[in-house]
Amino acid sequence: xxxxVAARAPLGMFGGALALVGVLALGRxxxxxxxxxxxxxxxxxxxxxxxxxxxxxEPTMVLAIFTVALSxxxxxxxxxxxxxxxxxxxxxxxxxxxxxxxxxxxxxAETGRLPVDNPATHLELTMIHEAMILEYSGRHLAFMEWGAxxxxxxxxxxxxxxxxxxxxxxxTTPLAxxxxxxxxxxxxxxxxxxxxxxxxxxxxxxxxxVPDLLSxxxxxxxxxxxxxxxxx
Amino acid sequence: xxxxxxxxxxxxxxxxxFGRKNVGVLGALFNLxxxxxxxxxxxxxxxxxxxxxxxxxxxxxxxxxxxxxHAETRRAGVLYFIMSHLDAVCIILGFFLLFQxxxxxxFAGLHDVGARMxxxxxxxxxxxxxxxFGIKAGIVPLHTWLPAAHPVAPSNVSAFMSGVLIKxxxxxxxxxxxxxLGTPPLWWGVxxxxxxTASAVLGVLYALMEHDLKRLLAYHSIENIGIIxxxxxxxxxxxxxxxxxxxxxGLVAALYHTLNHAVFKGLLFLGAGxxxxxxxxxxxxxxxxxxxxxxxxAVCFLVGAVAISALPPLNGFVSEWxxxxxxxxxxxTTESLVRLLFPLSGxxxxxxxxxxxxxxxxxxxxxxxxxxxxxxxxxxxxxxxAMRLGMALLAAACAVLGLFPxxxxxxxxxxxxxxxxxxxxxxxxxxxxxxxxxxxxxxGTVSPLGLTLAGVCLLPIPLGLWLGFARxxxxxxxxxxxxxxxxxxxxxxxxxxxFSKPLRMVFKALFQPRREVQREYDFSPYFAxxxxxxxxxxxxxxxxxxxxxxxxxVRVARRVRRLQAxxxxxxxxxxxxxxxxxxxxxA
Numbered sequence: 029x030x031x032x033v034a035a036r037a038p039l040g041m042f043g044g045a046l047a048l049v050g051v052l053a054l055g056r057x058x059x060x061x062x063x064x065x066x067x068x069x070x071x072x073x074x075x076x077x078x079x080x081x082x083x084x085x086e087p088t089m090v091l092a093i094f095t096v097a098l099s100x101x102x103x104x105x106x107x108x109x110x111x112x113x114x115x116x117x118x119x120x121x122x123x124x125x126x127x128x129x130x131x132x133x134x135x136x137a138e139t140g141r142l143p144v145d146n147p148a149t150h151l152e153l154t155m156i157h158e159a160m161i162l163e164y165s166g167r168h169l170a171f172m173e174w175g176a177x178x179x180x181x182x183x184x185x186x187x188x189x190x191x192x193x194x195x196x197x198x199x200t201t202p203l204a205x206x207x208x209x210x211x212x213x214x215x216x217x218x219x220x221x222x223x224x225x226x227x228x229x230x231x232x233x234x235x236x237x238v239p240d241l242l243s244x245x246x247x248x249x250x251x252x253x254x255x256x257x258x259x260x
Numbered sequence: 261x262x263x264x265x266x267x268x269x270x271x272x273x274x275x276x277x278f279g280r281k282n283v284g285v286l287g288a289l290f291n292l293x294x295x296x297x298x299x300x301x302x303x304x305x306x307x308x309x310x311x312x313x314x315x316x317x318x319x320x321x322x323x324x325x326x327x328x329x330h331a332e333t334r335r336a337g338v339l340y341f342i343m344s345h346l347d348a349v350c351i352i353l354g355f356f357l358l359f360q361x362x363x364x365x366x367f368a369g370l371h372d373v374g375a376r377m378x379x380x381x382x383x384x385x386x387x388x389x390x391x392x393f394g395i396k397a398g399i400v401p402l403h404t405w406l407p408a409a410h411p412v413a414p415s416n417v418s419a420f421m422s423g424v425l426i427k428x429x430x431x432x433x434x435x436x437x438x439x440x441l442g443t444p445p446l447w448w449g450v451x452x453x454x455x456x457t458a459s460a461v462l463g464v465l466y467a468l469m470e471h472d473l474k475r476l477l478a479y480h481s482i483e484n485i486g487i488i489x490x491x492x493x494x495x496x497x498x499x500x501x502x503x504x505x506x507x508x509x510g511l512v513a514a515l516y517h518t519l520n521h522a523v524f525k526g527l528l529f530l531g532a533g534x535x536x537x538x539x540x541x542x543x544x545x546x547x548x549x550x551x552x553x554x555x556x557x558a559v560c561f562l563v564g565a566v567a568i569s570a571l572p573p574l575n576g577f578v579s580e581w582x583x584x585x586x587x588x589x590x591x592x593t594t595e596s597l598v599r600l601l602f603p604l605s606g607x608x609x610x611x612x613x614x615x616x617x618x619x620x621x622x623x624x625x626x627x628x629x630x631x632x633x634x635x636x637x638x639x640x641x642x643x644x645x646a647m648r649l650g651m652a653l654l655a656a657a658c659a660v661l662g663l664f665p666x667x668x669x670x671x672x673x674x675x676x677x678x679x680x681x682x683x684x685x686x687x688x689x690x691x692x693x694x695x696x697x698x699x700x701x702x703x704g705t706v707s708p709l710g711l712t713l714a715g716v717c718l719l720p721i722p723l724g725l726w727l728g729f730a731r732x733x734x735x736x737x738x739x740x741x742x743x744x745x746x747x748x749x750x751x752x753x754x755x756x757x758x759f760s761k762p763l764r765m766v767f768k769a770l771f772q773p774r775r776e777v778q779r780e781y782d783f784s785p786y787f788a789x790x791x792x793x794x795x796x797x798x799x800x801x802x803x804x805x806x807x808x809x810x811x812x813x814v815r816v817a818r819r820v821r822r823l824q825a826x827x828x829x830x831x832x833x834x835x836x837x838x839x840x841x842x843x844x845x846x847a
């Protein structure tokens with residue numbers, strides 16, 4: 029559903045941005061249930077925190093997507109990307125910049141990166157994602173981690189292509205697709221660099237400080253929305 | 261409209277009959293309630309509507325108080341009785357305002373009567389109807405009877421009340437406002453949209469704080485009524501701005517959500533009823549591990565939980581998607597600051613959806629997963645075949661309504677045709693009805709069926725990997741890590757209250773939780789001998805609005821009591837004064 033290499037997503041017809049939010053939520057729903065199932069206190073704690081934080085991140089995500097969708101006139105991701113391409117440099121208006129900042133914070137929260145969750149620790153005070161999957165091992169664990177990695181890739185690609193639709197293949201020739209793939213790699217590397225920079229320079233936030241960060245993201249998204257109202 | 265409404269509601273009825281035991285009085289009353297509800301939606305004139313409305317209120321009161329040996333049930337019954345008569349008063353007054361202008365009580369005669377009324381009168385009628393039907397539908401802050409009455413009623417009755425009874429409020433409101441009152445002014449739409457958003461968010465937040473399974477579901481009814489009102493409010497705003505097509509979109513979103521909510525909430529209440537039947541308790545903290553003991557109920561409840569959390573590919577997702585599309589289109593159609601309201605309520609709808617998902621992770625996880633937390637739960641048994649069949653039927657309906665929305669959206673055409681003059685289903689569907697599209701050239705499309713098929717097609721990749729890695733490996737099952745202690749007990753499991761703790765802290769300005777900790781210890785507070793912990797959340801509205809009102813009524817009643825002192829001379833005097841006044845009035 030998310031345009032990765034080409035400007036047209038193969039499953040774009042089946043659902044746009046809102047369906048993407050829904051599908052990600054579906055995965056999270058069952059992962060949280062899996063966290064509750066072993067009956068250990070850690071799993072329950074992880075599920076509880078995950079659902080809390082994602083509940084706070086979701087309005088921001090939808091609001092930011094709305095902001096971009098308003099200028100594109102559609103919630104279809106392919107169309108949103110192409111509208112960005114058509115606009116060229118004009119796409120870099122305050123609304124998009126603010127929505128990008130908001131979505132970036134959501135990306136950090138949803139994929140369990142450092143100021144929100146620390147993927148490298150198993151300390152009960154801090155862990156969120158790791159707490160849910162603590163009791164799983166072997167193939168089960170492998171699939172859960174694979175799912176988390178795909179989610180991260182999808183969200184990062186969404187951010188990269190929605191706001192910087194450079195180099196996306198307009199037609200489906202092998203050459204164009206290859207070039208699109210190279211561009212995608214480059215953009216993802218840049219974005220990953222930004223995430224790493226944030227992780228380097230920030231310590232993990234206390235759990236009850238995270239809502240402040242997420243409400244800041246919400247305010248950014250709202251400002252983005254208001255600026256579409258003011259500048260158009 | 262009528263044929264449609266009946267079709268819509270008869271889907272709800274089917275559920276009740278498959279429900280639990282229909283013994284004697286319960287069965288008779290239940291059928292009477294079903295009849296009254298049909299009467300309400302089928303009525304062609306105001307008088308018949310009122311008769312049905314009152315019959316519905318009375319039978320529902322009897323059903324709520326069915327288990328009248330409990331004090332809690334009696335209190336809930338009386339509260340419901342008072343509230344349903346308040347709403348009847350508002351509705352009758354509102355209709356009289358309309359009647360004065362039209363002089364005709366049939367619905368055909370009342371059509372578009374608002375155009376002939378003075379604005380002040382029209383607005384008064386609108387407010388009266390909003391309050392009257394709002395009480396029945398359970399919008400915040402008029403919802404107090406709902407979480408009191410639903411849990412104490414027998415489960416099939418709560419399924420019916422939540423699925424169908426409160427929808428008559430929505431039906432009445434839609435009918436009156438869109439059909440009778442004419443083109444709405446701006447503030448009507450704004451009010452309805454705001455009230456809807458507030459109901460949705462507050463309903464789900466209070467639901468999160470509940471650990472009584474049926475009260476939790478009752479609060480979710482308030483949330484879903486809020487979502488329905490968001491669609492309706494958007495429709496009113498579009499009508500004001502003169503976009504009948506988009507108004508039809510908002511209306512379709514609201515009505516489709518009405519139908520969907522009836523189906524999945526009925527399913528969830530029946531599931532809760534089965535659990536109640538098996539364990540004898542509504543308290544989630546005493547459940548757990550039921551998925552192994554009642555697998556069929558667990559699967560059905562899970563389907564309902566996914567549907568109500570608005571997750572694809574089930575029906576809740578489809579109607580919320582329609583609501584999102586309506587809200588998104590609102591931004592470019594209205595001109596004033598009001599248009600910021602649309603995306604903001606869209607964001608709050610997202611918050612509602614995510615919180616509902618959190619709430620149902622809690623409800624399903626604590627009730628059905630992990631180890632049993634009490635003796636009753638450990639001895640639970642699967643529900644009777646008839647109950648299972650009822651639940652399976654509704655679960656299947658959730659899937660069909662989600663996967664093939666286009667088929668059912670056609671039925672809504674007559675409604676939109678009558679109320680806003682546009683039929684929409686042709687524009688809502690694309691690719692032979694398998695894909696749902698937002699009307700207009702490039703709104704956006706979604707196809708739950710397509711998503712499911714794509715998922716099924718991609719399934720071989722993980723499945724192949726799964727089997728590939730499985731070759732030559734041995735599965736070793738170990739117990740859950742107990743941190744080196746001597747075994748895990750169910751007391752160490754995460755509880756429902758614990759699960760919602762972070763959200764209670766985040767929204768503490770609203771909940772104002774009260775907690776009390778008492779510990780006794782010998783030498784260090786870390787080695788407590790006994791520990792008592794109490795935590796309590798009370799509704800803001802209960803405290804700030806209803807308690808003062810109740811006190812006021814009691815105080816006034818005390819004053820009035822002096823009139824009835826038991827002295828026959830005083831009574832004779834009252835009669836005489838009344839007679840004189842009446843004579844003077846008529847003269």
